[in-house]
Amino acid sequence: MTVERFSISNDGTVEAFKLSNKESTLIAQVSTFGARLTHLWVQDKDGNMIDVLMGFNTHEDLIHSIQNVDDPYIGAVIGRISGSVLPSDNVRLNGTNYKLNVNVPRNGASHHGGNFGFDKKNWSGEIVSGDLASVKLTYLSKNNEENYPGSLLITLIYTVTDTNEIKLEYHGELVDEDLDNIDFKNCVEGAVEVNETALSLTNHAYFNLTGFKESTVHDHYCSFVSNNYLLADMKTLVVNGTCINDYSESKTDSDRKNLDQQHQLPEKDSLYDSSFDEIMDFSSKPKKIGEGINSPLLASFKGYDHVYTTLETKKNHSKHELAATNNSCPIYKIQHVASVWSETSGIRMNVLSDEPSIVFYTGNWISNDLVGKNNTQYGKQCALSIECQRYNNAVNIDKWREQVILKRGQVYSQNTIYQFTKI
Numbered sequence: 001m002t003v004e005r006f007s008i009s010n011d012g013t014v015e016a017f018k019l020s021n022k023e024s025t026l027i028a029q030v031s032t033f034g035a036r037l038t039h040l041w042v043q044d045k046d047g048n049m050i051d052v053l054m055g056f057n058t059h060e061d062l063i064h065s066i067q068n069v070d071d072p073y074i075g076a077v078i079g080r081i082s083g084s085v086l087p088s089d090n091v092r093l094n095g096t097n098y099k100l101n102v103n104v105p106r107n108g109a110s111h112h113g114g115n116f117g118f119d120k121k122n123w124s125g126e127i128v129s130g131d132l133a134s135v136k137l138t139y140l141s142k143n144n145e146e147n148y149p150g151s152l153l154i155t156l157i158y159t160v161t162d163t164n165e166i167k168l169e170y171h172g173e174l175v176d177e178d179l180d181n182i183d184f185k186n187c188v189e190g191a192v193e194v195n196e197t198a199l200s201l202t203n204h205a206y207f208n209l210t211g212f213k214e215s216t217v218h219d220h221y222c223s224f225v226s227n228n229y230l231l232a233d234m235k236t237l238v239v240n241g242t243c244i245n246d247y248s249e250s251k252t253d254s255d256r257k258n259l260d261q262q263h264q265l266p267e268k269d270s271l272y273d274s275s276f277d278e279i280m281d282f283s284s285k286p287k288k289i290g291e292g293i294n295s296p297l298l299a300s301f302k303g304y305d306h307v308y309t310t311l312e313t314k315k316n317h318s319k320h321e322l323a324a325t326n327n328s329c330p331i332y333k334i335q336h337v338a339s340v341w342s343e344t345s346g347i348r349m350n351v352l353s354d355e356p357s358i359v360f361y362t363g364n365w366i367s368n369d370l371v372g373k374n375n376t377q378y379g380k381q382c383a384l385s386i387e388c389q390r391y392n393n394a395v396n397i398d399k400w401r402e403q404v405i406l407k408r409g410q411v412y413s414q415n416t417i418y419q420f421t422k423i
Contacts, residue, residue, distance in 0.1 A: 001133040001160070005125075009033075009059045015125055019133035019160040024049075026164040026420060033059065034076035034119040035137045035156050037205045040166065042420045045346025050211035052347065054363075054383045056372050066120075070367035073112055073204040076119030077156060080141065080148050081404065082202040083307075083359065083392035084109040086238040091395055093149055093405075094194050101146045107236040112204075114146030118154070119204070134159040140175070143194070150174045150197040152406075164420045170201050172412035196407045199316075200390040201414060206363060206383035209342035209349060216381045217362060218290030223339045227283040230307040230357070230392060234269060234300055239307060239392040241399070244272065244280075271297060280306065282360075286339075293362060293381065302364035303381055307392050310337045311356035314390065315402045316410040330354070334415050338386050341423050352417040353388035356403065361385045388416040 004018040008031060016038065020027045027049070029039035038056075041049040054074055056062045065071065085091065088100040088110035100110035113119065121139055128134035134157060141152040153175045159167040174197060208217055228245040232238055279292035293303045314332055325331060332354040341348035351358070361384065368379035394400035406412050 001131070001162070003127050003133045003135060005127060014059050014122060017125060017127065017135040017158075019135060019158065021133060021160045021164070022162045026160055026166065028158065028160050028166050030125075030135060030137070030158050031059065031075075032123045032125045032137060033062070034121065035123045035139070036075035036077070036119070037158070037166075037203060038075050040205075040418075042164070042209075042347055043422075044211075045422055050345065050347075051373065052207050052209050052211055052349075054206035054208065054212075054372060054378060057374070061372075065370060070370045072206070072363065072366050072370075073119050075205045076203070077201060078112045078204055078387075078389075079118040079154070079199065079201045080113055080146070080152070081110075081198055081200045081395060082112060082387065082389045083200070084111045084236075084238045085393060085395060086110075086236055087396065091198070093196055093198060098147055098149060100148070107238065109236070109238060110146070117146065118201075123156075128157060128159075132159050132161055148197055150194040150408075152197060152199065154201070166418050168203055168414075168416045170412070170414040172199050172201070172406065173410065174406065174408045194408070196405055198395045198404045199406045199412050200394065200404045201412070202359070202387040202389035203416065204385055204387060205418075206385050207340065207349065208383040209340065209347045210344045212376050212378075212382065214342075214344060215377075215379070216290075217384045218288065218293060218381065219342070219344065220289050220384065221286045221341050221343075222282045222289055222360075223286040224282040224308055224358070224360070225335075225337050226308050226310050227277075227281050228309045229280055230309065231269070231272060232306075234271060237300060237305070239397075241393075241397040243309060244277065245309075247272075282338075289362060289384070303362040304384075305359070305361045305364060307357050307359050309357045309391070310335070310353070313400070313403055314354070314356040316406050316412050318410050322411055322413070334417065337388070340384065340386070343423065346422050348421045348423045350417075350419040350421070351386050351388070352419065354413075354415045355388040355390065357389060357391050359385070359387040359389065359392070361387065388414070 002020045008016045014033045018029045027041040040053045086109040091098045101114035104111045123137040123139040143151045154172045157169040230239045231242045233240045334354045338351040370378040390403040394404045
């Protein structure tokens with residue numbers, strides 16, 4: 001295994017790390033800017049190494065895209081809260097209400113962390129010594145950043161394994177006002193102590209398993225472990241607090257009555273009928289993305305942009321609770337949640353995580369004017385992302401809030417693995 005470290009920005013402030021496993025059958029490159037996964041070379045069925053990630057030749061090309069063309073959060077860590085928060089002006093934390101920065105004017109949402117979320121911060125990086133290629137990225141999100149309360153210390157460890165996996169290990173915790181003993185860039189004093197904040201992280205890497213030989217992912221196959229998806233309001237496209245399983249015909253009258261009383265289950269939008277369920281179903285049997293992506297039933301979303309649940313819930317635990325497990329019995333097991341593969345390249349990607357949901361997004365809003373690596377013309381549905389995270393908009397939904405509330409003394413933990421094999 002090897003890890004290389006080098007500068008990638010003209011001013012020398014942004015660094016990259018190139019991680020290779022023992023046989024060089026999986027090579028990843030990450031950037032300190034947004035803790036981004038920028039390149040991922042995988043061996044195809046003919047033994048050729050192809051880069052399966054959407055991205056840019058240079059850091060300056062990325063910045064140009066963000067400022068002048070399009071910003072699909074390519075390869076970045078998203079936070080403090082991934083997805084959209086709506087309403088964003090009445091977020092209840094620490095016994096008071098917070099008004100988050102709005103960056104989606106059409107519906108008033110705070111999306112993917114606000115105007116300048118974790119994706120636009122330059123993290124600190126260091127090589128982790130050990131038997132595997134690994135790098136640790138660290139960021140201190142200061143109190144009131146994007147109007148979120150509390151100073152938050154975030155770490156992310158990327159590891160490339162000899163079994164062709166790239167592992168992402170996230171940790172986060174609120175830190176005290178006295179930061180003198182924390183020695184890394186972006187460290188400041190003066191943080192305001194609070195009792196809780198909100199946190200839900202993910203990575204927004206976009207995959208095309210043909211290395212963009214195919215201009216869309218329509219011919220990629222998908223298989224998910226769950227067909228329970230969260231419903232969204234058709235006007236705002238933001239999760240509204242219900243799952244498709246809430247309306248399951250298999251529920252007893254008693255179950256439905258209790259559910260109605262507890263959660264005030266609304267009348268289901270007529271859009272969500274059996275035809276919609278069929279389009280959303282990737283668990284009964286694998287199918288090509290293109291089979292349903294252009295359905296009029298997905299017109300509001302312009303394709304797939306939906307949250308599938310893999311666990312009923314997840315919450316953060318205290319350091320004492322985590323220490324009691326001694327890492328021998330993890331509180332939340334890392335499990336297989338999704339698979340995607342291409343017959344063209346022969347590459348299969350398995351996704352494993354201990355998070356309670358995945359967002360399946362097919363790049364529906366990517367600009368056709370976006371040009372990336374090797375002058376590749378990107379565009380609508382040129383790539384897909386599978387984002388492992390807590391439920392969308394959970395901070396505004398009482399029955400899900402616990403997932404994203406991080407209290408002082410607790411540790412946020414998340415593990416996601418992208419594993420590559422040949423079909």
